[in-house]
Amino acid sequence: MTDAGPWTGSAWWEHLVRAVPLAGEVARSEVQAGLDAGLDAALMTDGFVMELVSAQLVERVRAQDAAARDAMIALGAELEAGPPVVSEDVVSAYLIHVPSPDQQGGEIADGLGPRVRAALDQDRDHRNEPAVTAFLERLLRAVPALRPLADAERYGYHDEVLAHPFLGDVAERELALLTGGASLEIDDDWTEEDRAEALRLFTSDDPDPAAEVRAVLDLLEAELGADPDVDRLITTAFVEMLPYEDEPGTEIVGLLGPGLRAELAARRDA
Template identity: 80%
Template sequence: MSDTGSWTGPWTGSAWLEHTVLAAVPLAREVAGSEVRAGLDAGLDVDLMTDGFVMELVSAALVARVQAGDLAARDAMVALGALLEAGPPVVGEDIVSAYLIHVPSPGQPGGEIADGLGPRVRAALDQDRDHRNEPAVAAFLDRLLRAVPALRPLADAERYGYHDEVLAHPFLSDVAERAVALLTGGAALEIDDDWTDQERAEALRLFTSAAPDPVAEVRAVLDFFESELGSAPEVDELVTAAFVDMLPDEDEPGAEILGLLGPRLRAELRQAR
């Protein structure tokens, strides 16, 4: 464990990140200290404070400032990208990924950060953002959104990359969460007390709104999955891993959804558990 003293307190990051990367970019160092202290004060385990975790916190905070027009934050992100470009490949891969997750794509606000990346880091960005769903999965998602249009806001919230693809696994996990929330009148949503009013309103919009007949929507989703199981191995894996595995246990809120499952979904649930 490294002890960074007054700027963060104890954490599990490497000396390379602390002394070579963050120390060279004062604003990044300042943000890291603030974010790590806030996490520790909120009760996060110090073992979570890895290089990747800290870099993602820094990237998220700096990019938020960039998008608000902060030129110093933009310069800090550019400087971090240059340091990661020159960094040791084996040590730096997880940090590169954590840095890139919040970097805007070229052409988006703040996209000049991506435009200035060196070849190694830019290649990692392009590989990650050039995401395409498998054809069977893409067709499945299209059929789902046509069958249950109320799910489109959830799908739009999970779009990512150069091709604006829906991230299939996170989306279907959100579908499961919405179904359970609809059946419980929103009581099953895990909304933290420290969420802002905006975050709370967005969660309610995505997971409880636009459902005049909640049970009918849930039945439509379940009937669709029931009919799709067996259509393609990729679809079966997706439905099981991202939806069925996310359903509540019999003693948890929203367990009434288990009684609405068709025989194929029940079989997948038994096999998964």
């Protein structure tokens, strides 16, 4: 794809652009927008660009764009017939935004070939470990204000909460509550829609927002040591998100209980 600017794509993408021209147009536009926004050109892998394309096309499908729907169906057909050099990352990047069969745009999923459809079904049949599901339920009962974050991370045929992204979002929210939103680093480049969504999910009207922070940390502290799956979730999705001394929200470290503090120290010392 010699006219794609800094991103040239693979030989497979060169074929794809000939087969599905709209995918090429969207790829060039999305890549240029990312570069203009400061994204590292090294991130522009086939899989990364495929996700950008899939996201944009599905957004157009939801706006009743028939050409975008046809392009998504054609992309699925190309992935089904594609040579072995088409990596699983590219297939997954395409599928992540494909609507489920019972959703608007579900005809895209219904039209997938057996190989790509099997990949979709395997991904969408996601289930958390039972202990993780129970932990998430306890967290949401203890801190109901986190439910919008959980709902934003629901996925798949069973409407499961994606545990790691959700708990990472929880860490981001608690830091935002402690810093009055400064840790979100919202600036003039954000769209009004993105700004409104960030404020909805990561801020609070509670007169004592630190009370939520304490409630979350108390529950996480109490949960440590009860189940290895939950421990891995807490340490990788929450503890590793905590700021260093020169970053906004570092005061949260002083609120950690001994178990969380030990986990943080172990990761910083590794």
